[in-house]
Amino acid sequence: xxxxxxxxxxxxxxxxxxxxxxxxxxxxxxxxxxxxxxxxxxxxxxxxxxxxxxxxxxxxxxxxxxxxxxxxxxxxxxxxxxxxxxxxxxxxxxxxxxxxxxxxxxxxxxxxxxxxxxxxxxxxxxxxxxxxxxxxxxxxxxxxxxxxxxxxxxxx
Numbered sequence: 525x526x527x528x529x530x531x532x533x534x535x536x537x538x539x540x541x542x543x544x545x546x547x548x549x550x551x552x553x554x555x556x557x558x559x560x561x562x563x564x565x566x567x568x569x570x571x572x573x574x575x576x577x578x579x580x581x582x583x584x585x586x587x588x589x590x591x592x593x594x595x596x597x598x599x600x601x602x603x604x605x606x607x608x609x610x611x612x613x614x615x616x617x618x619x620x621x622x623x624x625x626x627x628x629x630x631x632x633x634x635x636x637x638x639x640x641x642x643x644x645x646x647x648x649x650x651x652x653x654x655x656x657x658x659x660x661x662x663x664x665x666x667x668x669x670x671x672x673x674x675x676x677x678x679x680x
Contacts, residue, residue: 527589528635534628535586535640536594541621542579544599546572548617551603552610556677563677564607571614571654578647585643607674608665615658621651 549572557565586593602617604610625648632641665673 525589527591527640528631528637531628531631531635531637531640532586532589532591534624534631535582535589536591538621538624538628538644539579539582539586539593539595540597540599541617541624542575542582543595543597544601545575545614545617545621546579547598548601548603549575549614551601552614555603555610556607561607561674561677562679568610568614571657574650574654578650581643581647585640589640606670608662608670611658611661611665615655615662618651618654618658622648622655625651 549568553565553568553572556562556568583593583595602613604613625644629641629644629648632638632644661673
């Protein structure tokens with residue numbers, strides 16, 4: 525099926541956003557593991573895996589719409605030297621992703637591609653839950669202090 529070229533381009537831009545998130549989250553996850561924060565390691569790794577599923581879905585849709593997915597493009601990856609900065613960088617990435625998904629949803633609706641719109645709506649729900657989780661973690665760090673917060677994340 526030949527899809528709308530503007531929408532296919534937007535899906536490819538979203539793919540770059542997802543691939544970037546995967547790289548950023550995997551590095552953050554491994555840093556948590558290295559520091560002994562096993563619970564955080566697993567939580568951040570799980571989020572990276574969700575982003576992989578999003579990327580897979582976008583690749584499939586781009587191909588279905590007659591496009592060629594660009595899997596070699598990454599946006600800027602922001603690696604935090606400590607947990608709170610990692611969460612802030614991840615939150616910034618998720619907020620940008622939500623914005624991009626909402627724009628893509630409007631475009632899919634405008635060009636009459638209900639299936640792509642539904643796919644994007646399901647992904648943006650996950651991204652919104654990532655925003656919520658990251659905001660909760662940053663609030664907990666603020667309320668508890670970083671030392672107490674991190675003491676709760678050493679073992680799963």
